[in-house]
Amino acid sequence: MSIDDSSANTYQVTEQIGHLLRKAYQRHTAIFQQNACDAQLTSIQFVTLCALRDQGPSSQAELIKATAVDQATIRGIVERLKARDLVALSPDPSDKRKVIVELTAAGSALLADMIPCAQQISELTMGSLNPGERIAILYLLRKMNDSGE
Template sequence: MIEASAMPNTSDTYDVTQQVGHMLRKVYQRHLAIFNERASPTALTSVQFVTLCILRDLGDCSQAELVRATAVDQATIRGVVNRLKARGLLELKKDAGDGRKVMMALTDEGRILLDAMYPKARAISEETLIHLNPAERIALSFLLSKMMGDAPSSQD
């Protein structure tokens, strides 16, 4: 953990290893390595997993809705959807209200895989947070939400 006194206060001192973006990237890389190891029997990537979770949580979604809910760009989500469809984990269908609109829906196979994956996902989160005590975990979750603009700020 970086203490405020450890942060450089001059504009000509810059240690990239102490910058928030670098540290977040390293933590994310560690998390992805844990995910890939623990989820390997399912052959799901983390982006595929979140896409299936969103479909389960929200129900049928358009591609645009998936982009918003997953925070994955349009080109990437298109490839994710194609791969999940090829595996029989989601299906495409016409929107009941607008026949021109294509909706993504979780298949029964997708639901079964998610049911099997949820305990693994909890273990992945646990291993990612292993070095944090319960209070630090709550603080991290709050701070990450705040950084994303989702948590109320103390100035509100």
Template sequence: MADERDGQEQGVAEQYKVTEQVGHLLRKAYQRHLSIFQSNANDPDLTSVQFVTLCALHDLGPSSQVELVKATSVDQATIRGIVERLKARGLIDLSRDKIDGRKVIISLLPKGEAVLQQMYPQGHIISEQTMKRLNPAERVALLFLLRKIADEDDPKA
């Protein structure tokens, strides 16, 4: 009985190839994208997550950390560190909310806006380089499928 179970478990293990699993392939694709980002960024000290955070502040205007977490899909602990680094570089400012003094509001400073304006054209290049092996239909399909996987709140998913 134990030998039979061991044989079945061995067969399942042999069928499972981690390098063919969605998580592994997504991680490899993301690592490639990050490499392309770093090699094309105007600012070598700007990470992709910092760029997303600056984009969110540009789009939303002054925001709380909770709002940034929601807009960027970056966890609370990570966004806290990103905010600290962006503030240290003089790209954002922190202030107290006028209504709720306990709430910290994060705002994009002119220097942060300038970094964004320089990075927007690079962002297009980075996306293009990331998907350069895909034909137009594959690009549409990839973005559609990634949105479908990522959108946990969508009742149709």
């Protein structure tokens, strides 16, 4: 299958959904790093801590599902959070091959400090969008993400 020349000439990569989503995510990540209450905490680490708060002690497979982070990445995130004593690891009582990740008191305290910062980060990420546009973009992103399951 070939693309005719007129389609190829009118295709603007900078106007495509993937490019625009990537730029929006890069912008959000930069805003997160500039406004996080803890300069060492990344947005993916924050999401992982939130998942543990919401779900309780979890296996890495459960964290992968909750965070949409791949296995190799979640392993590194958990190790970095453990090194900072934000999570603790223990063997799964029902399957000694599995590791259970649990939020520590320090992790809970950091989350409590981060929530107001995270709310501000979301506000800054939405930028100049009016209330209707904010509702629309969140609705559309959820719809796009739900359609792939």
